[in-house]
Amino acid sequence: MNHLISIEDLDRAAIERILDRAESFAEIAGREIKKVPALRGRTVVNLFYESSTRTSSSFELAAKRLSADVVSVRSTGSSVEKGESLRDTVQTLSAYEPAAIVIRSPHAGAARLLAGWTDASVVNAGDGKHEHPTQALLDVFTLRRRLGRLDGASIWIVGDVLHSRVARSNILAFQRMGAKVTVCGPPTLLPRGIEALGCAATPTLERLGEADVVYVLRMQRERMQEAFIPSLREYAERYQIGVGRLRTGQLLMHPGPVNRGVELSADAIDSPVSLIGEQVRAGVAVRMAVLYELLVGAAAPAVAA
Amino acid sequence: MSPEIALNRAAGAAPADLLIRGAHLLDPRAGLDEPRDVLIRGGHIAELTLPDTLAPVAGVAELDGTGRHLFPAFVDPHVHLRTPGQEYKETLESGTAAAAAGGFCQVIAMPNTDPVVDEVSVLRSLVDAARRQARVPTGFLAAITVGLRGEVLTEMAALRDAGALGFTDDGKPVVSAGVLRKALQYQRLCGGVVALHEEDPALSGAGVMHEGAVSARLGLAGIPSLSESTMVARDAALARYEDARVHFQHLSCVESVEALAAARAAGARVSGETTPHHLTLTDELVRTLDSRFKMNPPLRSEEDRRALIEALRTGVIECIATDHAPHARHEKEVPFEQAPMGTIGLETAFPALFTELVMPGMLELEVVIERMTAGGALYGLPIPRIAPGEPANLVLVDLEASFEAGADGYVSRSANCCFHGRRLFGRVQLTVADGAVAFGREALSQQPLSVR
Numbered sequence: 159m160n161h162l163i164s165i166e167d168l169d170r171a172a173i174e175r176i177l178d179r180a181e182s183f184a185e186i187a188g189r190e191i192k193k194v195p196a197l198r199g200r201t202v203v204n205l206f207y208e209s210s211t212r213t214s215s216s217f218e219l220a221a222k223r224l225s226a227d228v229v230s231v232r233s234t235g236s237s238v239e240k241g242e243s244l245r246d247t248v249q250t251l252s253a254y255e256p257a258a259i260v261i262r263s264p265h266a267g268a269a270r271l272l273a274g275w276t277d278a279s280v281v282n283a284g285d286g287k288h289e290h291p292t293q294a295l296l297d298v299f300t301l302r303r304r305l306g307r308l309d310g311a312s313i314w315i316v317g318d319v320l321h322s323r324v325a326r327s328n329i330l331a332f333q334r335m336g337a338k339v340t341v342c343g344p345p346t347l348l349p350r351g352i353e354a355l356g357c358a359a360t361p362t363l364e365r366l367g368e369a370d371v372v373y374v375l376r377m378q379r380e381r382m383q384e385a386f387i388p389s390l391r392e393y394a395e396r397y398q399i400g401v402g403r404l405r406t407g408q409l410l411m412h413p414g415p416v417n418r419g420v421e422l423s424a425d426a427i428d429s430p431v432s433l434i435g436e437q438v439r440a441g442v443a444v445r446m447a448v449l450y451e452l453l454v455g456a457a458a459p460a461v462a463a
Numbered sequence: 464m465s466p467e468i469a470l471n472r473a474a475g476a477a478p479a480d481l482l483i484r485g486a487h488l489l490d491p492r493a494g495l496d497e498p499r500d501v502l503i504r505g506g507h508i509a510e511l512t513l514p515d516t517l518a519p520v521a522g523v524a525e526l527d528g529t530g531r532h533l534f535p536a537f538v539d540p541h542v543h544l545r546t547p548g549q550e551y552k553e554t555l556e557s558g559t560a561a562a563a564a565g566g567f568c569q570v571i572a573m574p575n576t577d578p579v580v581d582e583v584s585v586l587r588s589l590v591d592a593a594r595r596q597a598r599v600p601t602g603f604l605a606a607i608t609v610g611l612r613g614e615v616l617t618e619m620a621a622l623r624d625a626g627a628l629g630f631t632d633d634g635k636p637v638v639s640a641g642v643l644r645k646a647l648q649y650q651r652l653c654g655g656v657v658a659l660h661e662e663d664p665a666l667s668g669a670g671v672m673h674e675g676a677v678s679a680r681l682g683l684a685g686i687p688s689l690s691e692s693t694m695v696a697r698d699a700a701l702a703r704y705e706d707a708r709v710h711f712q713h714l715s716c717v718e719s720v721e722a723l724a725a726a727r728a729a730g731a732r733v734s735g736e737t738t739p740h741h742l743t744l745t746d747e748l749v750r751t752l753d754s755r756f757k758m759n760p761p762l763r764s765e766e767d768r769r770a771l772i773e774a775l776r777t778g779v780i781e782c783i784a785t786d787h788a789p790h791a792r793h794e795k796e797v798p799f800e801q802a803p804m805g806t807i808g809l810e811t812a813f814p815a816l817f818t819e820l821v822m823p824g825m826l827e828l829e830v831v832i833e834r835m836t837a838g839g840a841l842y843g844l845p846i847p848r849i850a851p852g853e854p855a856n857l858v859l860v861d862l863e864a865s866f867e868a869g870a871d872g873y874v875s876r877s878a879n880c881c882f883h884g885r886r887l888f889g890r891v892q893l894t895v896a897d898g899a900v901a902f903g904r905e906a907l908s909q910q911p912l913s914v915r
Binding site: 243244245263265266267268270271285286287288289321322323326349350351352354355 | 674675676677678679680681682683685687752793796797798799800801
């Protein structure tokens with residue numbers, strides 16, 4: 159495997175291999191010196207065309223903990239701002255002979271385009287509303303730790319599915335791991351034809367009790383301007399997940415950043431059933447495992463740290 | 464006004480004297496489907512005889528057409544030649560050379576240039592330039608509204624007098640029914656078919672591909688089929704009410720076919736075109752996120768494709784148009800959502816239809832030939848025919864010769880071809896347009912042909 163562009167690039171065995179390796183990297187995080195020499199002397203470029211806190215920082219930390227040299231480029235304050243094309247930017251950065259380029263772009267397919275332009279391994283850190291495969295991997299990692307296995311689990315993905323790359327990658331990844339996925343949200347925010355991905359779709363929370371895991375998506379306030387929903391008030395009333403809407407034993411997840419009081423109530427975020435903190439912590443280990451998988455290889459033995 | 468004035472002849476092209484021996488002639492309208500020798504004298508078809516019955520004629524080059532097919536040359540009622548203003552994408556010369564290489568003897572250019580063809584002066588300069596530069600006769604449509612803004616009618620009568628074959632705001636819909644109605648009323652004064660790009664922007668929004676399972680998977684904003692079909696239905700009703708002549712451009716979906724058929728059954732004077740790519744490709748290809756597959760209207764579902772093929776067979780859709788839409792490499796080498804819409808199509812139109820529809824038995828070759836030659840008639844131009852006395856408009860095709868699209872580059876100045884890399888059969892060998900040789904493939908160059 160040279161690139162991680164889509165969850166479709168991974169079969170179940172590959173996902174499990176990456177997550178197993180992430181477990182050993184997570185163990186490193188508990189040590190005083192949180193570094194292994196796996197990528198010493200190699201360069202990882204983080205190319206972020208969209209604002210990001212957790213994804214960009216965790217990729218940066220992941221590469222550093224693997225001892226790689228890291229260059230982070232953001233669209234603001236770089237030549238991108240001066241109108242340089244993606245292709246030209248990539249050619250410029252390729253002159254540093256990076257081992258990997260991690261890209262976040264507001265446009266679907268950007269990571270795949272890049273893979274055709276560079277010798278480096280390309281990691282998709284989110285492309286438009288298309289995919290966010292490392293988010294899906296860290297979500298599976300988090301759930302696997304809690305549940306042991308996802309087989310047969312019912313996972314509800316609730317909210318703005320239409321504009322969510324996380325939803326698309328997670329539907330695929332959860333199903334690949336044997337879970338049953340239902341998407342739920344306002345009919346204006348459920349894409350026509352989404353059932354073709356193998357999930358169920360429903361406009362109400364009526365049957366939310368069936369879910370073992372409730373995965374809540376971020377409601378993007380800018381969608382209000384496009385009038386996808388009449389008001390945030392009505393959205394919150396119908397779709398907000400609070401402790402009162404969860405039954406005992408259900409787990410709660412969210413990719414962040416959270417709009418408190420919109421898609422999630424404050425009590426839910428801080429409740430013991432919330433895995434949100436664990437998701438963030440999983441980010442570094444899983445991204446270390448992804449970089450290791452691409453740059454050191456699947457065949458390598460489990461980390462000798 | 465006479466179409467000869469409007470359809471500006473390719474300039475300075477020497478009338479051909481040529482004897483093509485032994486090719487299989489196929490002209491469904493003329494009832495021809497047999498091998499013939501064709502003698503062209505002074506650019507006109509002089510004789511059609513049984514093979515090997517004509518003695519060599521002094522001063523006439525001979526070409527062995529054995530094993531090849533000779534059709535009436537194709538007419539494309541919908542191309543973008545990007546001139547004036549975007550000559551880096553295409554010029555009158557490169558675009559019409561691409562047409563000739565694809566077997567076309569006439570093309571009709573759209574007015575969404577920079578500046579827009581919405582004034583007599585712009586149209587006149589184009590007609591003049593085409594006379595000097597075009598490789599095949601080229602006609603022009605003028606805009607319906609000033610600046611394609613959908614607000615104020617152009618000086619339609621003056622534009623007609625200056626040679627506009629008809630009117631279109633192609634690239635954009637005429638959103639206001641009230642404005643379109645006025646254009647249709649005004650047509651009673653000036654004539655000229657009003658051709659329409661049908662799209663309701665309130666429904667297509669920021670869409671970049673067909674709305675369906677593939678757009679849901681990719682997270683791309685969808686353009687639902689009904690953004691087209693509801694406008695077809697609306698404008699067919701307007702056409703009927705005003706008894707106007709309306710043509711629907713690049714129809715892409717089953718709902719539009721149904722709306723067109725219903726309107727015609729109700730007596731509306733309406734016609735429709737569809738494109739080689741909508742007839743052969745579907746939105747499944749967009750899964751690659753390759754911007755070559757981004758066009759407007761978008762590639763739709765297999766069900767839509769089948770409906771378009773059936774509509775072509777039954778004649779509900781009467782002609783094929785390429786919607787040849789060149790874009791520069793740097794414009795298309797960007798993420799799908801950012802790329803401009805459009806594919807080039809002149810050089811691959813016949814080979815794609817032959818390979819994808821005729822060879823698998825989905826459509827008869829005769830139907831393809833008829834629909835590829837019908838596009839000028841709706842604008843009042845004569846249909847190319849193979850008959851003694853007619854101007855020579857012929858295309859010689861080797862149905863057994865295959866090639867990889869784009870492997871040797873394109874004659875067009877741009878390379879954004881949705882068929883790029885496909886192996887296609889039905890290679891064009893020679894195109895005679897309005898009596899002059901407009902294109903001859905290298906293999907023929909040993910023959911004493913003068914190819915402009």
